[in-house]
Amino acid sequence: MMTSFLLRKATPLALLAGLGLTACQPDLEGDFSPSNGGVDFSNYIAVGNSLTAGFSDGGLYLTGQQQSYPALLAQQFKTVGGGEFVQPLFNVANQQNGSGYLRLAGFTAAGSPITASVATNLALRQGATATRPLYTKFTDPVNNLGVPGIRLSDVETAGYGSVLGNPYFERISPDNSNQTYLARVTASNPTFFTNWLGNNDVLGYATAGGAASFLTPTADFTAKNAKIIDALTAKGAKGVVATIPDVTNIPFFTTVGPSFRATLEAAKVPAIVVTTGGFSGTPGAPPTRKVIPVNTIRNANGSSGNQLFTLTSSPYLPLFGMPNKGKAWRDVYNQAKPSLPAFVTLGLFLQLQGVDTVQAFGATAAHPFPSTLVLDDAEQVLVKDATTAFNNSIKAKAAEKGLGVFDANTFFAQVASNGIVTNGISNTAGFITGNLFSLDGVHPTPRGYAIVANEMIKVINSTYGAKVPTVNPNDYQGVKFP
Known part of the structure; x- marks a missing residue:
């Protein structure tokens, strides 16, 4: 991919050069000479989770890995x-x-996106199951220690x-290894690192x-x-190090609710019913019901309402108010089934939750939206x-060690409010189109990962006096259209 440098405001001479008068054009990039600022980048180690691994579109695959922000930084x-x-x-x-x-397969007549699962040419090895994948091993030393799903805890x-642990960490661990992630990080001996x-x-x-x-x-x-x-x-x-963004600003929470609210308001529906918290395993103690007024569901620009529907709720919202529509609760049961005792059937599960799928879905306490x-x-x-x-913990530890901080929380909040322009191209936090x-x-x-890489480069340059060149985010794609 092409490399770009810091943009500068056009001078009168530069504007004249744009008209073809180039004889006196100054070398605008001549004063930017890449420099490490005394930082040793020879062994860069990236520590983190799915964001560090290059996870995208609901999965980890080669194209995403190749364009992960650590790969762009290393470049x-x-x-x-x-x-x-x-x-x-x-x-x-x-x-x-x-x-x-996931891939974008097209759009409905109403303009809603249609996604499809890519399930061919997977990196599964013998012994993998639907509930416990085992990926093709990669046991050479690696610099990118991004492990999808890992928590600091x-x-x-x-x-x-191990095979009973995280399949992405198992993939890069020796067979029968009992090594912890912390031990793996300790053994990496970086000269420079990012931690997200x-x-x-x-x-x-x-x-x-x-x-x-x-x-x-x-x-x-x-700790x-x-x-x-x-x-x-x-x-x-x-x-x-990078802070944690406010997850309520991401499209997973801001995409579906606004149109659902508009549909309900047009139908003059005053409120819906949801459960809150976890699911019950105790007879006679079903989950708490909560009545949500329709006008408290978040609207399109976030100026009104604070109840958030997940992106995964999309298939179930058209079933609102219909009797005998138990799909949402059946799917909840099927997702939970591997962790439930064998004797818990669908019928018993629904009984424990106090759910009667004969009733109108989402409109009654007897058949609420699952939490x-x-x-x-x-x-x-x-x-x-x-x-x-x-x-606060991340920033305090970084200050103690004199590390740079990419405040991803502040950055993504600004993107959610105002978008970001990259070399003349507008980008937003909107789903698909952003x-x-x-x-x-x-x-x-x-493209989003390229922008993250640039923000980290800005922090590196300002913290350590380096001059690491940025990438051109426009060289990297957004959502791939069919």
Whole structure:
């Protein structure tokens, strides 16, 4: 990909040059000479989760890996003495689609996107099942330690890289390894690093509508973040850490609700009913019901309403008010089934939740929306409080070690409000059309990752006095149209 440098305001001479009068044109880039500023980029290690791995469109696959923000950073570091950067690529023949992913297949007559799963040429090895994938091993030393799904709370979990642990960490771990992620980071011996861990300590709870996963206790988050940073800086490495964005600003939460609200208001529906919190396993103690006035569902520009519907709620919203439509609750049961006792049938599960699917869906307490489809206002407060506490921990540890901080929380909040222009091209946080977020509504597109790389480069240059050139985000695509 092409490399661009910092843009400068056009001078009168430059404007004349644009008219063909080039004899006196100054060399506008002549004063930008790449420099490492005294930073040793020879062994760059990227620590993080799916964002670091290059996850996009709901999966990890070769194209996303090749355009991960660490890969783009490493590409630019080579201009200032950076070394080789090894990623665990899915580059075995006919396995380039990795875990599988979503593609945009087209649009309905009403303009709604149609997505399809890419499930061919996957990187699965013998023994993999639908509920426990096993990916083709990559056991060479790697510089990109991005592990989709990992939380800071997981970094000291023994067996996390086993066949019973995280399949992405298992893929890059030796067979029968009991090594923790923290131990792997400690052994990496970076000369420079980026660390973007912590998102999943909030995201898992939020994307499940508060019905599954959990918010990591702040004390646990703080302690394990400190251990990761201490390990990375033990031999004097410099680096950049990133904060956790406010997940309620991403398309996963801002896309579906506004149109649903408009539909309900047009039909003069005053309110809907949802469950809150987790699902019940106790007879006679079903989940709490919550009545949500329609005018409190978030509108298109966020100026009104604070109840958020998840992107995954989209298939179920057209069923609102219909009797005998139990698809949402059947799907919840099927997703939960692997972790339920064998004797819990669909009928028993519905009984425990106090759900009667004969009733009108979403309009009655007897047949409410499952909490997995809605992140309500009370749950958002918990998410925002955790995000603030975690970010305070990240910044405090970075200040202690003199590290650069990419404030992803502030940056993505600004993008959500105002968008971002890259070399004359407007980009927004809008789903599909905004260029920045992929089809899963959570992870960036290649262009989004390029913009993240540039923001980190800005932090590196300002913190360490380096002159690492940026990339041109417009060289990287947004959502790929059919």
